[in-house]
Amino acid sequence: MSYNVLMKNLHGKKAFIAGIADDRGYGWAIAKALAEQGCQIIIGTWVPLFDIFKKSLDNGKLDTNLDNGEMLKIAKIYPLDASFDTMDEVPASVLENKRYREKKDFAIADVARLVEQDFGNIDFLIHSLANAPEIKKPLSETSRQGYLDAVSNSSYSFVSLAAHFANNMHAGGTILNLSYLAAQRAIPGYGGGMSSAKAALESDTKTLAYELGRKFELRVNSISAGPLSSRAATAIGGIDAMIEFSETHAPLVHPLSAADVGKTAAFLCSDGAKSITGSTIFVDNGLHIMGPCPAREEEVKCPPRKDHESLLHPAPL
Numbered sequence: 001m002s003y004n005v006l007m008k009n010l011h012g013k014k015a016f017i018a019g020i021a022d023d024r025g026y027g028w029a030i031a032k033a034l035a036e037q038g039c040q041i042i043i044g045t046w047v048p049l050f051d052i053f054k055k056s057l058d059n060g061k062l063d064t065n066l067d068n069g070e071m072l073k074i075a076k077i078y079p080l081d082a083s084f085d086t087m088d089e090v091p092a093s094v095l096e097n098k099r100y101r102e103k104k105d106f107a108i109a110d111v112a113r114l115v116e117q118d119f120g121n122i123d124f125l126i127h128s129l130a131n132a133p134e135i136k137k138p139l140s141e142t143s144r145q146g147y148l149d150a151v152s153n154s155s156y157s158f159v160s161l162a163a164h165f166a167n168n169m170h171a172g173g174t175i176l177n178l179s180y181l182a183a184q185r186a187i188p189g190y191g192g193g194m195s196s197a198k199a200a201l202e203s204d205t206k207t208l209a210y211e212l213g214r215k216f217e218l219r220v221n222s223i224s225a226g227p228l229s230s231r232a233a234t235a236i237g238g239i240d241a242m243i244e245f246s247e248t249h250a251p252l253v254h255p256l257s258a259a260d261v262g263k264t265a266a267f268l269c270s271d272g273a274k275s276i277t278g279s280t281i282f283v284d285n286g287l288h289i290m291g292p293c294p295a296r297e298e299e300v301k302c303p304p305r306k307d308h309e310s311l312l313h314p315a316p317l
C-alpha cells in the first residue's frame with residue numbers, strides 16, 4: 001500500500017513553518033512532504049535572510065518537484081525574528097540594522113496576527129529553527145548571555161509561537177519542533193547552551209501537549225532528527241564527521257535524508273497520528289539506542305555498503 005494511501009491526505013490544510021531560508025534544511029523537507037499531501041505552505045523566514053530567500057524563490061532557484069509531478073508552491077513568506085514576541089522588545093540597534101531597517105511586524109505576535117488575517121485558522125505549526133551565538137564553545141565555557149540567547153532563540157521561541165498561534169488553529173491540529181540527541185546524551189561539540197535548549201524543547205513539548213491538548217485539542221510533538229548537513233549545521237562545524245559516525249554506528253545503514261524527517265512530520269500531522277502527543281520521535285536510523293561497544297567492534301561493524309545494495313535499493317514488491 002502506498003504512503004499516500006496509508007496516510008489520510010492533508011488536502012485543504014494549512015501549515016505555517018518557521019525557520020526556512022533555503023532548500024537544504026529540515027524545514028524545506030517538511031514543507032515538501034506536507035505539500036505532497038495537499039497541504040498549503042506558509043513560511044516564516046529569519047529577517048536577515050528574508051530578501052535572499054525571497055529572491056531565490058522568485059527567480060526559480062529553489063524550484064522543487066513534488067512526487068505527484070506538481071511544483072512545490074509557497075503561499076506566502078513572512079519576515080520573522082523568533083527572538084522577539086512583540087515589536088516593542090526589538091532594540092534600536094536591531095531596528096537600525098540594514099537587514100531589518102525596511103522590515104515591519106516581524107515579531108512573533110505580529111506574524112501570528114498577519115497569518116490569521118491572510119489565511120484564517122491554520123492546522124499545523126512547525127518550529128524548525130535554532131540559534132546559539134556561542135555554539136562553538138563547550139557548555140562549561142559558555143557565558144550566561146550566550147546560554148540565555150540559545151534558550152531564548154531556540155526554545156522559548158517555540159513556546160511563544162505555540163502560544164500565539166494556538167488560538168488560531170483548528171482543533172485536531174498539530175504543533176511540531178525539531179530536536180537533537182544532545183537533549184538526552186552528551187554530544188561533544190554541540191555547545192553554547194544548545195544541548196540545554198534542546199532539553200528544554202523536549203520538556204516543553206510535554207507540558208504544552210497537556211496544556212494545549214486540554215484547551216484547544218491540539219497535539220504537540222518533537223522530532224529528534226539525526227545529523228544533516230544543513231546551512232545551520234555546516235556553520236557549527238564537524239557535521240560531516242557526525243554523519244559518518246552515524247552511518248558507521250546506527251542500526252540502519254541507508255543514508256538518512258531530510259525527506260525521512262519530512263515524511264515523519266507529515267505523518268505526525270496526519271489523522272494516523274491523532275492519538276500521538278507529547279512525544280519525542282527519533283528519526284535518526286536508530287542511532288539513539290546505541291551504547292559504546294569498542295571491545296566487540298568486529299561483530300557490530302556494518303558490512304561494506306555494496307553488500308547492502310538490496311536494502312539501499314529494494315526491488316519493487
Ligand SMILES: NC(=O)c1ccc[n+]([C@@H]2O[C@H](COP(=O)([O-])OP(=O)(O)OC[C@H]3O[C@@H](n4cnc5c(N)ncnc54)[C@H](O)[C@@H]3O)[C@@H](O)[C@H]2O)c1
Pocket residue numbers: 018019020021022024025026027045046047049080081082083127128129130131153178179180181224225226227228229230231232233
Ligand atoms: N541539521 C542537523 O543535523 C539537525 C539535527 C537535529 C535537529 N536539527 C534541528 O532542525 C531545525 C532546523 O535546522 P536545520 O539544521 O535544518 O538548519 P537550517 O539552517 O535549514 O534551519 C535553521 C533556521 O533557523 C533560522 N533562524 C535562526 N535564528 C532565527 C530567529 N531568531 N528567528 C527565525 N528564524 C531563525 C535560520 O535562518 C534557518 O533558516 C533546528 O531546530 C535544528 O536544531 C538539525
